[in-house]
Amino acid sequence: MSPPAAPPPAPTFARSAVLQPGSGFAATFRALWPYLWPADRADLRRRVVLAFLLLVLGRVVLMGVPFTFKWATDALAATPTTLGDWLPWLVGAPLALTVIYGLARIGSAAFIQARDALFAPVFMHAVRTLALQTFGHLHQLSLRFHLERKTGGLTRVLERGRNGIEEMVRLGLNQLVPVTIELVLIIAVLLTIFNWLYVVVLVVMVTTYMAYTIKATEWRIAIRTQMNESDTDANSKAIDSLLNYETVKYFGAEARETARYDLSMARYERNSIKAYTSLAWLNFGQAAIFAIGLTISMVMAVQGFRAGTLTVGDFVLINAMLIQLYQPLNFMGTVYREIKQATLDIEQMFSLIGKDPEIQDKPGAKPLIVPAGEVTFEDVHFAYIPERPILKGISFTVPAGKTIAIVGPSGAGKSTISRLLFRFYEPQKGRILIDGQPIADVQQVSLRAAIGMVPQDTVLFNDTIEYNIRYGRPEASMAEVEEAARLAQIDRFIKSLPEGYATSVGERGLKLSGGEKQRVAIARTILKGPPVLVLDEATSALDSFTEKEIQDALDLVSRGRTTLVIAHRLSTVINADEIIVLDKGLIAERGSHATLLAAEGIYASLWNRQRQVDEAKATLQRASAEEEPSVRVSLAP
Numbered sequence: 001m002s003p004p005a006a007p008p009p010a011p012t013f014a015r016s017a018v019l020q021p022g023s024g025f026a027a028t029f030r031a032l033w034p035y036l037w038p039a040d041r042a043d044l045r046r047r048v049v050l051a052f053l054l055l056v057l058g059r060v061v062l063m064g065v066p067f068t069f070k071w072a073t074d075a076l077a078a079t080p081t082t083l084g085d086w087l088p089w090l091v092g093a094p095l096a097l098t099v100i101y102g103l104a105r106i107g108s109a110a111f112i113q114a115r116d117a118l119f120a121p122v123f124m125h126a127v128r129t130l131a132l133q134t135f136g137h138l139h140q141l142s143l144r145f146h147l148e149r150k151t152g153g154l155t156r157v158l159e160r161g162r163n164g165i166e167e168m169v170r171l172g173l174n175q176l177v178p179v180t181i182e183l184v185l186i187i188a189v190l191l192t193i194f195n196w197l198y199v200v201v202l203v204v205m206v207t208t209y210m211a212y213t214i215k216a217t218e219w220r221i222a223i224r225t226q227m228n229e230s231d232t233d234a235n236s237k238a239i240d241s242l243l244n245y246e247t248v249k250y251f252g253a254e255a256r257e258t259a260r261y262d263l264s265m266a267r268y269e270r271n272s273i274k275a276y277t278s279l280a281w282l283n284f285g286q287a288a289i290f291a292i293g294l295t296i297s298m299v300m301a302v303q304g305f306r307a308g309t310l311t312v313g314d315f316v317l318i319n320a321m322l323i324q325l326y327q328p329l330n331f332m333g334t335v336y337r338e339i340k341q342a343t344l345d346i347e348q349m350f351s352l353i354g355k356d357p358e359i360q361d362k363p364g365a366k367p368l369i370v371p372a373g374e375v376t377f378e379d380v381h382f383a384y385i386p387e388r389p390i391l392k393g394i395s396f397t398v399p400a401g402k403t404i405a406i407v408g409p410s411g412a413g414k415s416t417i418s419r420l421l422f423r424f425y426e427p428q429k430g431r432i433l434i435d436g437q438p439i440a441d442v443q444q445v446s447l448r449a450a451i452g453m454v455p456q457d458t459v460l461f462n463d464t465i466e467y468n469i470r471y472g473r474p475e476a477s478m479a480e481v482e483e484a485a486r487l488a489q490i491d492r493f494i495k496s497l498p499e500g501y502a503t504s505v506g507e508r509g510l511k512l513s514g515g516e517k518q519r520v521a522i523a524r525t526i527l528k529g530p531p532v533l534v535l536d537e538a539t540s541a542l543d544s545f546t547e548k549e550i551q552d553a554l555d556l557v558s559r560g561r562t563t564l565v566i567a568h569r570l571s572t573v574i575n576a577d578e579i580i581v582l583d584k585g586l587i588a589e590r591g592s593h594a595t596l597l598a599a600e601g602i603y604a605s606l607w608n609r610q611r612q613v614d615e616a617k618a619t620l621q622r623a624s625a626e627e628e629p630s631v632r633v634s635l636a637p
């Protein structure tokens, strides 16, 4: 039997800076930067430069707006004295300047849109690369990690991280960088046309404005969190109450329910009022700080006009310039809050990427070579948590092509043996070998390519039956897929479906029965064709007819393969070459079915108990089969 080729290794990416939650905006942005400025994509880097140039140009053009306003005002203020001056005054400067004013607005809008369009491929590339890197890394992390984290939580980290990048880039590009450029330009204008005192006023105003905004926003974040919590609480109380509609009626508790809901609503009301009041304070404080700065600057401009150093237009210019700055400044509270959230979300994503996989290939690990398929456990000790040992020195060998069954009471560690063989966990002591090669020394992909698994609970991909069978060997032909289905005794069932192999199995395969799912799992393992096979309680929770069918399919697939059967139903292990009885972390008994029965130990008592259960079940089935016709007779007219 030729072992299947190992699938290509999962793509690996250069690990970015390890970022822990709480690293802050600057560290997060530094970690993100290589994705926005990718070393291997000159085209994207060119886009970054161009987008930045457009950003600056857009801001310079926008500066034309207050300037044309100033020039037009100056032109209008210079009242013509002679008749000859009237015509150019009317159609000339003010009119032309007003048109330029409009054009400057259009031009700046065009620059903004062109910049966004240019930059979209850059940040979407960053989003995709990071999402792919995180997703790929999630598959590298250990089973222990995945069992400890909820899958929903992980996909949320992925989704929020992706949105966080988009949000950070969008806010940076649309708000933070433009405001900074605008500030620099305004300072340059103030120094050229006005004087340094205006710069001092501006800097003090903006600094106070930002400090106030950050402080007030921090305060508001806490208030909003309380508001959202009380909103969720009120909602869940309402849902719970309506779901219990009948119970409420049984106990005449309508008034009590309303009072309970009102308690939550009162909290929501209090918190919402606080949220609105705090927003009013934020807006008022921002407006007041800005108005004070603006008024001081304009008073200074009036003084300048009186002193003859400034024109009426300059008075208009300073007002228009600052008002133009007010718009983006007004958003700073939201920008601060959202950038803070985006930073947290991106940090979470990076911290996932930064997690080291518990199980890693050793440097220079070679692929596993399986000429025969002998599996050996050598004094294996294992504990999921140190204080609770599960395996306390297990040794056995499954000779190539033979079948060994592992039985024992629930929780004895049977499934743990298969997880160790797959190297989902590392034993604390001892070794596991396949054809003499310690599995800890070989490449994980080659190890897993050599082992087939029919698990206890088969979960299928939400796709077609064909997709799920083909998962065993994606490049298999349709004829091979059908042959595997035939060997797994599921082909007749598939053909009876209106859509045949194209039938969708539903989420987790829920549209199929337990037995059908298990046979799909057998078919895909047959297609994979591994030299070593693990059947983990593959026949539990099935009726006896389905069990027989599946057992036949399993016998077929395990023929000639080294097989480890982890079973509860002892009837399925009678024919195993050796049966190992696990108890309290040790091998308590071993031998053939007949020897173990004769020994009258744990196996014999398990066997007798199972027989009693089976007999009781059979009696029940017989009884219900006999009762049925009499019921039908008595109901007949």
Ligand SMILES: Nc1ncnc2c1ncn2[C@@H]1O[C@H](COP(=O)(O)OP(=O)(O)OP(=O)(O)O)[C@@H](O)[C@H]1O
Pocket (backbone or CB within 6 Å): 144, 147, 384, 385, 390, 408, 409, 410, 411, 412, 413, 414, 415, 416, 417, 568
């Ligand atoms: N990820 C885990 N973390 C901590 N303990 C675990 C973990 N997985 C299993 N265990 C514990 O290890 C012991 C052995 O589990 P295992 O699944 O190997 O038992 P089993 O013999 O296959 O049982 P069953 O027949 O009921 O499936 C159990 O007590 C179980 O609670």
